[in-house]
Amino acid sequence: MEPTELIQRVAGGDRRALARAITHVEADNAAGRAILAGLYASTGRAQTIGVTGSAGVGKSTLVAALAREERRRGRTVGIVAVDPSSPFSHGAILGDRIRMQDLTADGGVFMRSMASRGNLGGLAETASGVVDVMDAAGYDVVIVETVGAGQDEVEVATATQTTVLVTTPAGGDDVQSMKAGLMEIAQVMVVNKADIAGAETAAMQLRALLAIAPPRAWEPPILMTVARHNEGLDALVDKIDAHQDYLRTSGHADEERRTLAEAQIVSLARAALHRQALETAQGEGILETLVDEVAARRQDPRAAAAILLEAVRTHWGRG
């Protein structure tokens, strides 16, 4: 299917076209870029929610429960679940559907698993593209789930309007949460698995940490859930809705949109520059020569990088 046909079908609610459009966007190929360009004007309607937290805190289960609660409220839901690619083989096992089996049978839910791929295009940008396609397809709520480990993954979650940080009572001491730097990015905090001992303590620690943070216009609420039993989800969706209302009414929405737009443009330009420069350097054989030099310790890597950049610049100047 050509991009123009895919765009039309996505806008018309064709799920197979949506799936194929996402494949192109994920591959960051010419068709993917054409699709995003064609659909962009019809994005910006969905509520976008990022869900992040360490491995094992119950993110997939929480996302499934969150989707069920949104469905109960009559909203359609798109889900993008990001799992890490193997740094060795670049392959991945994407297992988020295991926790979301009942949602597969629901026509109002569309769920897509995505591997982090370690691509040059930037994970956050690729995931945002996938969110945009689901948004354009008309889903009321689009949820992005990522493991909150490493900058790339955290950026994915923060590229949404409302970021939910998930922890558990067994999450370790409060210094762990501070170290991870995750506290700063959350608009809603959740202590999941709240039926195990120590949930109150964990919530109290989060409260204490927030109390010593600089004051901000939106104070992140701290909620307790038992996602496995769908407990606490009503309150969670209420808070997410409250944050979305806050964004719309406080004038922060424009500001946030601009911040996000700037981050996206810079990041995409950086990735394109990166890719083009490397292509030039490889095409001209410059990189290989420098690799030999550095490997033989005749040049240091920093000097080699400077030479590479200079050579690319000269080459581009000629073109």
Place this chain on the structure above:
Amino acid sequence: MTTEQRTLRVLIAKPGLDGHDRGAKVVARALRDAGMEVIYTGIRQTPEMIAEAALQEDVDVVGLSILSGAHLELFPRVIAELRQRGVDDVLLFCGGIIPEGDIPAIQEMGFRGVFGPGTDTNDIIAFLRENVTEKQ
């Protein structure tokens, strides 16, 4: 549409009621180690769930693992559900306990590869790479 090198996406699913997913997991892991993205959906999947997952994930390949003996019942239903959704360009393969005598019927249904116990996972990888077709 594109000849750019792409990552193969494979759905590994277990239709029916048997809960033995060791084989499925071994295959999933081998495919990951070969650089593929494997969507594993867990045990006890209905044909509808498998087809819907294949559609949403836009996979190149669907692999079914079954040890319950219900393959002649369930496989045609999976294929029917895929067709109903317009998912007509995926490569199908299967594994598990499938009697020799049933293999021709299963191939007739459209399963290009049938891999029983003891299969070298490298054979599955080679089979997938050789037989997967370009998406349109």
